């Protein structure tokens with residue numbers, strides 16, 4: 159039987175694990191590392207570097223070294239999130255023909271799934287080296303707060319890399335699975351607090367007799383370690399400009415050096431109270447070379463990043479409320495993601511949940527271990543374990559006044575079917591247009607259009623007299639089927655709404671062939 163590997167495709171680092179017997183093992187990469195940087199670099203001679211080799215040369219090749227591409231996956235070029243990335247990334251982000259955010263390296267335009275495929279392909283090879291055989295199947299994790307387009311894009315990345323994605327698993331659910339399978343007494347409620355390089359997720363799960371039931375999930379898909387780094391970088395750029403009148407932000411090489419030094423300093427301040435950023439010859443001023451030397455303290459970092467730390471609170475409160483619990487009813491808090499090593503983040507979780515998080519879990523590896531554990535469930539090897547996940551966004555249709563009417567509310571267990579009846583709004587209305595949206599705002603303008611279709615030939619009658627029953631069926635893979643039925647005549651129109659990554663099936667196949675033939 160071929161192996162199914164578990165992959166945590168992180169914003170900053172990725173990790174691959176496989177089930178050996180009943181235990182999941184993290185697979186070392188070619189350098190002996192247990193995680194691999196999610197970095198892809200394109201060299202002038204046409205070569206492509208992935209992982210640590212790509213990260214190492216980022217300083218000398220900032221425009222052609224792609225990192226944190228996960229933050230772009232499934233995003234439109236015009237979104238505020240993309241605008242923020244365009245401001246801060248040394249590489250070029252462009253608008254694709256379909257309006258998606260893509261990247262440009264030299265004269266090549268690439269979609270985020272194409273870039274992520276290089277990371278997944280690299281992890282696939284690491285696993286193949288270790289197992290001594292071809293690996294063609296994987297379970298890949300995504301932030302719980304990823305929407306359908308982002309999930310689909312992740313699946314496409316796998317397909318391009320030659321991997322069949324057997325399941326897309328929510329990162330906090332994977333972590334809970336890895337943590338809870340052997341450790342949690344039945345009847346426990348655990349909160350998984352996952353702050354990684356680019357996203358923040360919080361999930362609350364009840365574990366009872368082997369059933370892992372997600373009660374609520376929330377998060378912020380634009381809050382992570384990169385934002386902490388960015389605040390440090392901005393502060394140092396500002397200070398340097400004040401002191402020397404030189405804007406380091408204009409120079410991609412200086413910026414990349416500063417980025418690496420800032421991240422390192424942030425990490426060091428998790429275990430030390432102070433550290434130093436030391437960048438000799440970072441710029442040239444009228445009087446000659448300029449150096450950046452700055453002592454940083456943990457206090458300074460905490461003050462600076464207070465607004466980000468504060469943003470962790472809202473999603474936690476929302477998840478606790480959605481789970482209809484109070485904080486005291488949560489038995490354990492499990493920390494996931496490298497950023498949870500920052501003492502102020504730990505302190506924040508203590509303030510919110512009123513208890514110390516559990517120790518002894520490696521936050522960088524637990525998600526991949528959970529994904530590998532899920533492969534055992536899929537194969538029937540862990541019969542006593544069942545996963546019940548939820549949908550992280552509400553799904554509904556547009557009604558009069560551009561309002562959003564939800565049929566399936568966020569945090570509903572999947573699979574699910576929901577039905578609602580709507581009435582016509584005009585006399586002798588001939589058809590209704592069913593416009594399906596995903597979102598959590600009262601107006602559709604804040605939501606994402608997933609698809610639309612018409613139900614025509616309605617019987618004539620005054621406004622409000624003709625009724626249409628709309629049903630939403632959402633399966634475990636997040637595929638939505640919508641049907642609309644005119645109640646009097648029984649006429650039905652339905653549509654399968656498949657989330658789209660923005661890439662057509664043919665394009666994915668073509669990219670996959672190109673990737674295999676490199």
Ligand code: AMP
Pocket residue numbers: 168169170171172353354355356382383384421424425426428494495496497498499500521522
């Ligand atoms: P992940 O996506 O889970 O690999 O998390 C990566 C993020 O965690 C990056 O922003 C890292 O800089 C950050 N990180 C890793 N180790 C530490 C540490 N000791 N202190 C603070 N942040 C860290």
